[in-house]
Amino acid sequence: xxxxxxxxxxxxxxxxxxxxxxxxxxxxxxxxxxxxxxxxxxxxxxxxxxxxxxxxxxxxxxxxxxxxxxxxxxxxxxxxxxxxxxxxxxxxxxxxxxxxxxxxxxxxxxxxxxxxxxxxxxxxxxxxxxxxxxxxxxxxxxxxxxxxxxxxxxxxxxxxxxxxxxxxxxxxxxxxxxxxxxxxxxxxxxxxxxxxxxxxxxxxxxxxxxxxxxxxxxxxxxxxxxxxxxxxxxxxxxxxxxxxxxxxxxxxxxxxxxxxxxxxxxxxxxxxxxxxxxxxxxx
Numbered sequence: 001x002x003x004x005x006x007x008x009x010x011x012x013x014x015x016x017x018x019x020x021x022x023x024x025x026x027x028x029x030x031x032x033x034x035x036x037x038x039x040x041x042x043x044x045x046x047x048x049x050x051x052x053x054x055x056x057x058x059x060x061x062x063x064x065x066x067x068x069x070x071x072x073x074x075x076x077x078x079x080x081x082x083x084x085x086x087x088x089x090x091x092x093x094x095x096x097x098x099x100x101x102x103x104x105x106x107x108x109x110x111x112x113x114x115x116x117x118x119x120x121x122x123x124x125x126x127x128x129x130x131x132x133x134x135x136x137x138x139x140x141x142x143x144x145x146x147x148x149x150x151x152x153x154x155x156x157x158x159x160x161x162x163x164x165x166x167x168x169x170x171x172x173x174x175x176x177x178x179x180x181x182x183x184x185x186x187x188x189x190x191x192x193x194x195x196x197x198x199x200x201x202x203x204x205x206x207x208x209x210x211x212x213x214x215x216x217x218x219x220x221x222x223x224x225x226x227x228x229x230x231x232x233x234x235x236x237x238x239x240x241x242x243x244x245x246x247x248x249x250x251x252x253x254x255x256x257x258x259x260x261x262x263x264x265x266x267x268x269x270x271x272x273x274x275x276x277x278x279x280x281x282x283x
C-alpha cells in the first residue's frame with residue numbers, strides 16, 4: 001500500500017464524533033434533571049409515600065346497601081351474628097362484713113353465651129340475654145407465700161345486656177344486670193379458711209347464696225371489645241345462724257368472639273354515603 005495513502009487514512013478517520021457524543025450528552029442531561037428533582041417529585045415519580053384514596057360511593061347504591069345492612073342485622077336463628085359468646089378477664093375486690101372495706105382481692109374470669117337481638121329502625125339498640133359462669137378469687141393478709149384468708153367464689157346464672165350504638169363502629173354504651181347463684185368454698189387446713197363477720201381467725205366455708213350484679217358497658221368495634229366495671233353482691237350465705245355476705249366491685253375486659261367478623265351497621269352505611277340527615281330508615 002502507498003505510504004501517502006496510509007497517512008491520509010490515519011489523518012482523517014471516519015466521521016463518528018457526532019454519534020459518539022450523543023450518549024454522553026444524554027447522560028449529562030439526565031443527571032442534570034435528576035439533580036434538579038426534589039424528594040416530593042421523586043416520590044410522585046416512583047409512587048412512594050402516596051395513598052390512593054378510595055373512590056366516593058355512588059349515591060345511587062345507597063338504598064340497596066342500607067337495605068342489605070338492615071337485613072344482615074335482623075335477628076334470625078340461622079344468622080351467626082344473632083349470637084354472642086363473650087370471654088372476660090379482670091380483677092375484683094370484695095368485703096365480707098369485716099368492717100375493713102373491700103379487703104379481699106383477686107383475679108376474675110368470666111364466660112357468657114346467648115343471643116344478640118338488634119332493635120330499632122337503625123338496629124342501633126341491642127339486647128343480649130345470656131347465661132354466664134364467673135370465677136372470682138378472694139385473698140387477704142399475705143404471709144410469705146400463703147394467705148391468711150382466702151376463698152373461691154363460683155357464680156352462675158342469667159344476665160341481660162343492653163347496648164346503644166352511640167358512634168358507628170367506634171363507641172357502644174350500655175348496661176348489664178345479672179341474677180343467679182354463688183358458691184363459696186375453702187379448703188380445710190392451716191391458712192385455708194375465710195375471715196368474715198370481723199372474726200380474728202379464718203374458718204372453712206362451703207356455702208351458697210344468691211348473686212346479684214349490675215355493670216356498665218363501654219364497647220368499641222361494634223361490640224367486639226368492652227370495658228365492664230361491675231358492682232357485685234353475694235347474699236344469703238352463712239354457717240348456721242351466722243350470716244355471710246360479700247359486697248364489692250370488679251373491672252374486666254370482655255371480648256365477644258362472634259363480633260370478630262361483622263357487617264357494617266346501618267348507621268355506618270348511612271355515614272359512609274353521607275346521609276347523616278336521613279330521617280328514617282326504609283322498612
